[in-house]
Amino acid sequence: MPTVLILNGPNLNMLGLREPTIYGAETLKDLEARCCARAEALGLHCDFRQSNMEGELVGWIQQARDGAQGLILNAGAYTHTSVAIHDALRACELPVIEVHLSNIYKREPFRHHSYVSAVAQGVICGFGSHGYELALEALAAILNRNKKG
């Protein structure tokens, strides 16, 4: 049963607490539960983590090469500033999907550029927590295709 690592960046531990009109009332715990249920239905094991530390996220991406078959990443604010995460993703040789709760292209200009997009397979944004489920479904399809192909 393939493992999917789902990584969440800075401030996502505040989910459900901050700005609920934008991000909804669901907490990070709720989101984890929702992801695990969907993963299981798709035949995937889900390893769900959050950190406010750029270096810790870099470390987890490095370890994913051995311990996971796919990666879903919501890098939060580091999306827009971290060349280190960009480099780690480039080296990890797994299918990577970038997710954002909100549609970042509707927000401030400094959120329109992502260092993640250029090294991800695909991008999903603007669908709230449902976006994580869509990413899991997309990843399952990619893993199936790779297994066959």
Next chain:
Amino acid sequence: MPTVLILNGPNLNMLGLREPTIYGAETLKDLEARCCARAEALGLHCDFRQSNMEGELVGWIQQARDGAQGLILNAGAYTHTSVAIHDALRACELPVIEVHLSNIYKREPFRHHSYVSAVAQGVICGFGSHGYELALEALAAILNRNKKG
């Protein structure tokens, strides 16, 4: 049964014919079939069209207000140049999802800006034709939520 209008912009009629290593071997007809099947499974009716004409796409978006409950748009090259499509989307008052077959953020810089993103609910790109199915699933969830809410 709600209707989803799926619009495809210029050159997408060449799908399966041009650059198959990038876009895959599926033709536009195949894609339409795949979308209709998935739509039906989700309880949606699917109206699938393509045009090379900017003005014709604008017209279809205008008509969507009366004839559809949701819109999925792959505007192709007009994504990056059409203020007219941007205006039409802003006025159409439907949930809109932007789809691209390839990950546009991995391509030439002039494809990194989209006039559609700022007026769409969400964006899905880089998953080939499967991205259309993810968009349908996302749209079904939005329509369900709106019906309830």
Next chain:
Amino acid sequence: MPTVLILNGPNLNMLGLREPTIYGAETLKDLEARCCARAEALGLHCDFRQSNMEGELVGWIQQARDGAQGLILNAGAYTHTSVAIHDALRACELPVIEVHLSNIYKREPFRHHSYVSAVAQGVICGFGSHGYELALEALAAILNRNKKG
């Protein structure tokens, strides 16, 4: 009796339907009626058209040389992107007046540059449909002056 061609670009067929708080409740039909009445009062014949197609607008501007004595143009979104309309206007050798319902300089930055302004005699914007009447009055004065001069 001189003919004035009044051309309207993309999405103006939605007038009165979309965003009435910005554009007012008047429809394009109402606007046409108002223009024809004012034109008649000024001794002008009014030929009023709308298209979502850039190429069709280009064609009408080309034909104006033979069939009209003046041109009033609200190019809508093409104002900001169309070098083709710019070229057609440059060649048409008629007095041209640019009109916009809203004050485009108060809106998004990509609406602040106009390819029409540099080849128009004058610009009127921000007065809603009344701006068309002002343009007719300005055009009547120009045609009178030219006739005398």
Next chain:
Amino acid sequence: MPTVLILNGPNLNMLGLREPTIYGAETLKDLEARCCARAEALGLHCDFRQSNMEGELVGWIQQARDGAQGLILNAGAYTHTSVAIHDALRACELPVIEVHLSNIYKREPFRHHSYVSAVAQGVICGFGSHGYELALEALAAILNRNKKG
């Protein structure tokens, strides 16, 4: 009888004297007479002034709040540089119409940006002194509409 304040910025006192092939032979006195006649016909009182001083124009705009019902402004060169006039207009709470004798968008690039446009109701340019009359007509319509509405 409502009062309209018509303000003219630097170098407009040279009207009719400098570059008559561009600005025409009319002097500022002539222009004032023409404006007063038209204002009267529209049921408006016209208070017409000119200054080369940025600070004096700012002061007049500040005073307009108490002594006038509308403002027509040709800020001349300050159009392109004066943040102070921009601020004063924002605070004056009257309908403001920006006028230019020439079509500024046909001239040097540094004249294409206006600090006035973003705080004006509408813009009229390129019609010579007739533009002032069009502005008066537009203002009369706005004042009528406000009185009714």
Next chain:
Amino acid sequence: MPTVLILNGPNLNMLGLREPTIYGAETLKDLEARCCARAEALGLHCDFRQSNMEGELVGWIQQARDGAQGLILNAGAYTHTSVAIHDALRACELPVIEVHLSNIYKREPFRHHSYVSAVAQGVICGFGSHGYELALEALAAILNRNKKG
């Protein structure tokens, strides 16, 4: 006998009528005749068309893959704005030559960038209608070389 498709963009139907001091007195009909004569002399069949519609030009480029062996394109104003034409050319897998009557690098800055150049084999500009003949000669050489090579 190989077919060469010669496509002309917006406003080129006005050739010989507009701005003859720049573009010469030759009409589009004259140009077509001149091209057909030269093509025949080089052993080529010439299919010569013009459209003001971006989408129609895109369609013709798409069809060229089956019906032509080479493409000569004067995209007029769309040269500078059309990503859709750029995409269609990239997919058409024919030798493409970009032609302009005037030297676009001597004109306004917004005409200095071409979306066509990056996907054309070569560029010829500034030689009036003679440039089309040079393009035909260049194309004949390329087709000969390809046949041999």
Next chain:
Amino acid sequence: MPTVLILNGPNLNMLGLREPTIYGAETLKDLEARCCARAEALGLHCDFRQSNMEGELVGWIQQARDGAQGLILNAGAYTHTSVAIHDALRACELPVIEVHLSNIYKREPFRHHSYVSAVAQGVICGFGSHGYELALEALAAILNRNKKG
């Protein structure tokens, strides 16, 4: 007795040691003592911390919501690069005051933009360690006003 959290970013632990001609001879310990004394005089409790880690600062800002009534932040070099701190501040719903020892607008251009300023109530810079005392006084006034208001 309300608590004020005073956070100091990277390299501020070197205070008094590095570049004393710019930053003075006071160490971070001295600064803490000075702040606590002033806070007490103003009826405030002061919680004073320093970290070189972006993520640790983000965490402390998140916790402030529950454990503090106001926040004074000298983010050091992260002022100019951290979108993560920007996001955390936006969500913390406390009055925030940005402080810098030196006048950052007198230094290298890359120090002129601050991600903190746009989400702070006010900014104080250039007064050395005295700036922290001014910030405490400003915060006391704000907390008093809020209590009353």
Next chain:
Amino acid sequence: MPTVLILNGPNLNMLGLREPTIYGAETLKDLEARCCARAEALGLHCDFRQSNMEGELVGWIQQARDGAQGLILNAGAYTHTSVAIHDALRACELPVIEVHLSNIYKREPFRHHSYVSAVAQGVICGFGSHGYELALEALAAILNRNKKG
């Protein structure tokens, strides 16, 4: 008893009258009274002025060298455009503190650059009229230090 010159730039004479939701209900007179009281408590004499004229402010700054020991400046809109004030400040050889009622970094981009900051000792903004009192306290500390040092 040292004298502090407090200068206020264009439109600040409208304080309390314009946009009270942003700037508060206090008038310039009220602000002057508040400043004089605080100054006296700190052992300073306060000379408080306002002008809409860039040249008049320049003149006052020039005179400050002989008549004052410190300068507090809220240059209003001239903050962002006046090279003349920048030059005068550079030559005046007094400690200068820049004050703004609102946090200018939260407002339009053209207010983010200040010609004053680079020649001021420090900057205080966003604290309403209280910011003037903080500036007086900061200035008192600087004058004390200078007297000793």
Next chain:
Amino acid sequence: MPTVLILNGPNLNMLGLREPTIYGAETLKDLEARCCARAEALGLHCDFRQSNMEGELVGWIQQARDGAQGLILNAGAYTHTSVAIHDALRACELPVIEVHLSNIYKREPFRHHSYVSAVAQGVICGFGSHGYELALEALAAILNRNKKG
């Protein structure tokens, strides 16, 4: 005997007082004396003025048309910001020479652009007060040439 108007802009009344290491110990009075002596030796009458007011300088330039045969202008800080002075110079139809005491191209970047240069006959900078004498000599030569030619 032809009259030369020598105009000096903001802060030049501080000459000899501010930053003597840069501008020298000569006062504006000294400079005036030096200019008058040299003018007389060249057979010219010299009218020497200074103002901190942009509008007053504009006025003097306007009047120069009737009262002077040539103009030497050191516009100080307005050199870099005043479109109004630029316009006034363009209309004054006299030979104009731009002078600066220091070499402005060695100073801050915002002093490298001059609105005066594009409407002056020539530019002289970096020679201190001697530059005014060189300008007088140049002007004498131009006036002689014009008289002959």
Next chain:
Amino acid sequence: MPTVLILNGPNLNMLGLREPTIYGAETLKDLEARCCARAEALGLHCDFRQSNMEGELVGWIQQARDGAQGLILNAGAYTHTSVAIHDALRACELPVIEVHLSNIYKREPFRHHSYVSAVAQGVICGFGSHGYELALEALAAILNRNKKG
């Protein structure tokens, strides 16, 4: 028999030796032979030169005025950097044709700007050594036309 000067800039002496997959196997000698043959067929004398020295190319262009009737220039890398060649061309009063072996618009961005284009009659690029023959043909036509006209 008119003389055509064909000038080649830096590194073109390496033709056929460097990067043959891009530039072909032909050497500069071969190219010269091919040009002379074609020139002769067109009734032209061909003077063919190469230099790595910017100043030597400038000198040859200066001399062309007396010794040649037309100029074909492939300035190599100096195309993108030499204002001196630009100036020399502007003064030489001959028809000038710019040639490049490769399509420079397909290469690095710093090769997209040419100082030659703005002072050439026309541009031909992307056709390898055949482009020189096309240039000769174009030049012959221009010389013929000038002789007649």
Next chain:
Amino acid sequence: MPTVLILNGPNLNMLGLREPTIYGAETLKDLEARCCARAEALGLHCDFRQSNMEGELVGWIQQARDGAQGLILNAGAYTHTSVAIHDALRACELPVIEVHLSNIYKREPFRHHSYVSAVAQGVICGFGSHGYELALEALAAILNRNKKG
């Protein structure tokens, strides 16, 4: 025996594992061994560390002042984003040498700017792990020279 601190930034722990065609097959352990051997031969003690954490690198640089005589830094991705490392280096008062395995100027544009270069003595890049040995040799020479000088 002087100590050299060799610091390695994010993702360098993946050396030999990721992208071996670019970075070679040597691991970080191998690199450390190679550096220690070379250091010993040059009479230096080598302290070799790696971290993915920006703040930890900042801390090590701060401590170097007391525990080391020279610093060799390969900051990896933080090279391009860390103002905090820039500040720490500026304060550490040791000779600093910047090293990169690859030639960063051949890579993506966002890797062409380094916050380290402006505060380093010298830069060595593009020589793989041999670059560390060159840096050690350079540092030995500098330390010798300082000892003498």
Next chain:
Amino acid sequence: MPTVLILNGPNLNMLGLREPTIYGAETLKDLEARCCARAEALGLHCDFRQSNMEGELVGWIQQARDGAQGLILNAGAYTHTSVAIHDALRACELPVIEVHLSNIYKREPFRHHSYVSAVAQGVICGFGSHGYELALEALAAILNRNKKG
């Protein structure tokens, strides 16, 4: 008797021949004669040269240190492109005066930046060949002042 080296850059050998309406009918020989006469009158020896070669000009500037007391430079087109001349001037430790025949600030934008200005004592432009005489006079004054001072 001090020697002044007067250097002229590319295309100045064409003086009097090219574009006489701009540059006048004087040849470089005439200019040399005029300069030598004026130099002699001022007690200076004049060494006057011209080259189209950037490197030759660099060499002459290097030699000036030993063989001349002052330098007058009209670098022609190299003014705008040569960092090498900039460096040579910086090292030559002589007073340098930049001269241009025309007012370069009235010409194309790429002539508005000069690499010479930042390392010259002063700049004189727009006075035709008379500018060289003004430069000689300025240089004589500087040499006199230096001798005394």
Next chain:
Amino acid sequence: MPTVLILNGPNLNMLGLREPTIYGAETLKDLEARCCARAEALGLHCDFRQSNMEGELVGWIQQARDGAQGLILNAGAYTHTSVAIHDALRACELPVIEVHLSNIYKREPFRHHSYVSAVAQGVICGFGSHGYELALEALAAILNRNKKG
């Protein structure tokens, strides 16, 4: 015994003479001697040259292909402006090492971009003349590796 060509660009012949506090007291002759000694110790023959002429440097790089096995280049000011040297290096197919005496990234912004870096194997700067020795050592290692590999 392999030959290394060491090329030095403009102004390096002034070494030891100009600005010795920056570049040291060593002359170019001294540097050559130092390089030859080190080269010999490494089993390399050293051919050391200098030119102020861009075209001469281009010629030497072209000849290196036949007469040398490696190239060390300090292009001086041409580093930042020469596309011609860039092209020559790209074609020379030897290992190239870029050297600078000073750390160019600490100097003026126009020295931060190098046309050499993108076509060099590696870059060494900031170590004075010792940098040439490091480059020789690096080159010896590369030549050894190539011989083996």
